Amino acid sequence: MRVLVVEDDLRLATNLRRGFEESGIAVDVVDNGSDGLQAAAGTPFDVVVLDGMLPGLDGYEVSRALRSQHVSVPILMLTARDSVEDRVRGLSAGADDYLVKPFAFAELLARVRALGRRHLDNRSAVLEHGPVRLDTDAHRVSVGGSDVDLTAKEFAILEYFLHHPGRVLTRTQIEDHVWNYDFAGESNLVEVYIARLRRKLAPTAAHGMIETLRGTGGYRLK
Amino acid sequence: MALRGTRARLTLTYAAVFAVVAGAAAVAFYLYTARLQLGSVDDSLTAQAQLLGASIDSGNGGQVSFQGGQPLPAESSQGIAIAALLVDSTGTVLDSSGNAPAYRAIAGVATQARATDSAIYQTLTIGGVSERVRAQRLSAMGAGPSTVVLVVSRSTAEMQSTLTTIAVLLATTVPLLIVVASVLGYIVAGRALRPVRRIAAAARDISEHDLNRRLDMQLPPDELGELGATFDAMLARLDASFSALRRFTADAAHELRAPLAVMRSEVDVALARDRNAADYRDSLVSLAAEIERLSRLADQLLVLARADAGALQPQREPVDVPDFVEDVVDRWRTLGTQRGLTLVTHLADSGHLRGDADLLRRVLDNLLANALEHAPQGTAIEVSAAPAPGDAQWWLITVADSGPGVAPELRDRLFERFARADPARARNSGGAGLGLALAAAIVEAHGGTLTLDTGAPGARFVVRLPA
Secondary structure, three states, rough: OEEEOOOOOOOHHHHHHHHHHHOOOOEEOOOOHHHHHHHHHHHOOOOEEEEEOOOOOOOHHHHHHHHOOOOOOOOEEEEEOOOHHHHHHHHHHOOOEEEOOOHHHHHHHHHHHHHOOOOOOOOOEEEEEEEEEOOOOOEEEOOOEEOOOOHHHHHHHHHEEEEEEOOEEHHHHHHHHHOHHHOOOOOOOHHHHHOOOOOOOOOOOOOOOEEEOHHHHHHOOO | OOOHHHHHHHHHHHHHHHHHHHHHHHHHHHHHHHHHHHHHHHHHHHHHHHHHHOOEEEOHOEEEEOOOOEEEEOEEOOEEEEEEEEOOOOOOEEOOOOOOOOOOOOOOHHHHHHHOOOOOEEEEEEEOHHHHHEEEOOOOOHOOOOOEEEEEEEEEHHHHHHHHHHHHHHHHHHHHHHHEEEHHHHHHHHHHHHHHHHHHHHHOOOOOHHOOOOOOOOOOHHHHHHHHHHHHHHHHHHHHHHHHHHHHHHHHHHHHHHHHHHHHHHHHHOOOOOHHHHHHHHHHHHHHHHHHHHHHHHHHHHHHHHHHOOOOOOOOOEEEEHHHHHHHHHHHHHHHHHHHOOOEEEEOOOOEEEEEEEEEHHHHHHHOOOOOHHOOOEEEEEOOOOOOOEEEEEEEEEEOOOOOOOOOHOOOOOOOOOOOOOHHHHHHHHHOHHHHHHHHHHHHHHEEEEEEEOOOOOEEEEEEEEE
């Protein structure tokens, strides 16, 4: 899962980045509206976390601009204003959800995950495929009932596979959904992490579930 | 409801005034008509008396007769029944018409007439009929001896009936007129009050959420037009102050919640998993910075709230101005040096003002903090304190930097709360935009002014304080 955070308060942005990354979510942070608009329109983020009050283009304008460009990425607005008018303004500008500052990070995380699942067939927080069971909220993976210890990135890759079982996922798709801009271009990153993930799954019943498709440069969850 | 009352009251007042005026006019008209009628009866009596008098002969030996002993005629030449009789001083009727009253009925009038040359008029009831009687002695008419009186009389029944008709007519039409006038008055009052009603309805509809609405009544420029315009002007002022208040509340909410959001996220993320001591320390350091930011904000808001409530009462103690300014500037020198800035003071040799040193220190601190933030590295910040030229009642304390100055679009609202050149930049550098508002409030509480010298190349603030 990959999230764009548009927040001009550096301290809050830093905390959000850290919190998301530690939860296995790839994060890109921009600190103004026009950069946010450009990033959200050009990259397939799963969720955009948008501060309402931004220098230049404010959050409402960014949201409206994205919707008018038919970018349907789920948007969660952060706002310091909690009047009914402000909330209505956010939602009518095209936001899917909002949180009033100050908010509990756990709530932000849960809402971001719920928004990220919205376009998927399986919207539950627990993903299951054969013997594999992945709980996105609790951040736990078990195969055949026994826990497997995965890093945030490995977890994110497995989650992405579990959302699209049986489908071919290209390296670029995986990269776009699991890594942020900082890693763009490191071409063998996906291979390295998939190798690690396979190694951790090898001793379990999920052995060999992620197959490499020669020629397409992609992978598939059997 | 009150309007309904006003309309009814207007109508009632109008109806009452109209009734009094119309009633008085009716009574006056009646009295005037009665007088005219009586006058015309009297005229007919006079004419008849003169006509008769011309034909009365007074023969030798005091013999008085009408046309040589003819009976007096019973009617005038116009055919009006007018009785006539001639009586002498003994009460003897010398001659009379067929319809003449008995002597005793008119004896009083005849006696009065005998004593004067003027004609005597009286209205008498004779035989149950109201009669107008005229008596005059013959000598006054040049027709005979002064002892003989010619009496003529005419029934007033015709006159009475005319007057009764007029009275009935007035008694029925005047109340009717009053009713019609009241109805018209009610309608006119309603029309006149309609704009008031519209103003009231519009005022009722306008809540605090749509103060941007105006009545815009398009009324003629009369009293009600003025009321509408006044109302609109009041709405405009309300709108402005509500907007300012709303903006302030929203800004204050934002400024209070932003650090809270940072603190909450810091704590939540730190507690999300076990961390080492260094990580926890980092989190605590970051929290301390946010607490500092919140405390400063709370403090500034409190002082401003006190100033708004008129409760910011500065102590009035003697402050040695050069010492005080030098002391405040000294505290900033270290930070200035770190940023490659020189702090230069130009101070008067001595002098005092009466004020609150703690509050005034905050003013200078704010101005110096701004200057240190905006001055380019390697330049000097100049602070001066001197009595105002030509007016020793005032002190001028100035803080000037050679930075970019204040952008023209910000100058107007520079001293407003939460005014910032760039919201994002200021938020990360820690200022909420209250410093100058606070400084201005403190200076004003001292009876002074804080202004920006727009003629200076950089930003130059001038504090003017009473000595």
